[in-house]
Amino acid sequence: MKRQLGQIAGTGLALLVSTAAMANPERWQLNMTPGVTSSSQDVYHLHMLILGICVVIGIVVFGAMFYAMFKFRKSKGAVPAKFSHNTTAEVVWTVIPVAILLVMAWPATKTLVKMADTGDAEFTVKVTGYQWKWRYEYLGEDVKFMSSLTRAADEARQLGSGIDPNTVDNYLLDVDNPLVIPTGAKVRFVITADDVIHSWWVPALGWKQDAIPGFINEAWTQVDEPGVYRGQCAELCGKDHGFMPIVVIAKPRAEFDAWLAQQKSAQAPAAGAVAQSEPVPPVTKS
Ligand SMILES: [Cu+2]
Numbered sequence: 001m002k003r004q005l006g007q008i009a010g011t012g013l014a015l016l017v018s019t020a021a022m023a024n025p026e027r028w029q030l031n032m033t034p035g036v037t038s039s040s041q042d043v044y045h046l047h048m049l050i051l052g053i054c055v056v057i058g059i060v061v062f063g064a065m066f067y068a069m070f071k072f073r074k075s076k077g078a079v080p081a082k083f084s085h086n087t088t089a090e091v092v093w094t095v096i097p098v099a100i101l102l103v104m105a106w107p108a109t110k111t112l113v114k115m116a117d118t119g120d121a122e123f124t125v126k127v128t129g130y131q132w133k134w135r136y137e138y139l140g141e142d143v144k145f146m147s148s149l150t151r152a153a154d155e156a157r158q159l160g161s162g163i164d165p166n167t168v169d170n171y172l173l174d175v176d177n178p179l180v181i182p183t184g185a186k187v188r189f190v191i192t193a194d195d196v197i198h199s200w201w202v203p204a205l206g207w208k209q210d211a212i213p214g215f216i217n218e219a220w221t222q223v224d225e226p227g228v229y230r231g232q233c234a235e236l237c238g239k240d241h242g243f244m245p246i247v248v249i250a251k252p253r254a255e256f257d258a259w260l261a262q263q264k265s266a267q268a269p270a271a272g273a274v275a276q277s278e279p280v281p282p283v284t285k286s
Contacts, residue, residue: 033203036250040206042111050104057100109225109251113205115207118220121188124177129191129198129211129233133238134178139190144261149243150174157243173230183226183254191217196238201250202231210235223250 034044072078126137130146137144148154153171156163165171181187192202193211200219201208209219223229231246251259 035206036204036225037206039115043206046111116186118218122185124188127191127200129193131195131238132244145177146176147177173245175247178249180249180259182253183250186222189219197235198233198237199235201234202229204229208234226250
């Protein structure tokens with residue numbers, strides 16, 4: 001019996017350790033993932049530090065509580081104390097928590113400040129949320145496009161479609177036009193919405209940012225590993241809220257440059273068509 005329990009505990013521990021190392025959610029995963037950016041890893045380490053502090057506090061507080069409850073119970077002859085307060089004890093149990101909070105606030109604030117600092121970004125992508133898709137615009141590059149749920153998933157999700165969602169790759173987590181960013185570059189995002197509030201969230205990047213009509217929120221990321229990172233709208237935004245996924249592809253610099261150049265030439269209006277596609281507003285005299 002003891003051996004069995006030991007085996008179960010060992011398996012559980014191994015599961016925890018192995019899943020903690022992975023970037024994508026796994027069945028029975030209990031912990032946060034470290035993600036793929038320096039911000040997400042800072043957040044992960046901060047989370048582990050604070051969790052550790054909370055566990056130690058929990059053990060000390062509950063240990064003292066249960067010790068007192070068993071050691072000083074009535075059946076053991078304990079009598080109620082007569083004093084109503086003790087200034088020394090009150091000062092101690094105020095100062096210690098304040099000190100612990102300050103110790104925790106220091107790294108938390110440092111991480112938040114770093115995550116909010118969008119300076120020195122190489123370029124900016126404007127993200128706009130719509131019911132129920134995303135629009136990406138590479139500011140200053142003349143590249144912009146809509147990004148919506150793939151056709152295959154959209155068909156499979158319809159009632160009575162007869163299509164088994166299990167046969168659709170990355171069901172509800174794939175888009176027609178993913179956002180492409182270069183690896184190793186600081187990319188700034190300005191995030192807004194055109195109808196209702198949405199929220200742009202790719203867990204591996206380590207943050208989510210609300211997309212609010214009339215407001216511009218900022219965020220940044222720097223992904224060092226090439227890869228495909230998936231996310232979803234994280235603010236209930238209407239009936240198809242669950243059907244506006246996000247896909248970010250991080251490509252090595254050269255591949256990204258080639259992709260951007262190709263997008264640019266594909267989206268550039270043909271000579272002579274400029275006047276039609278972008279009418280010049282009439283001059284108004286004030
Ligand atoms: Cu949404």
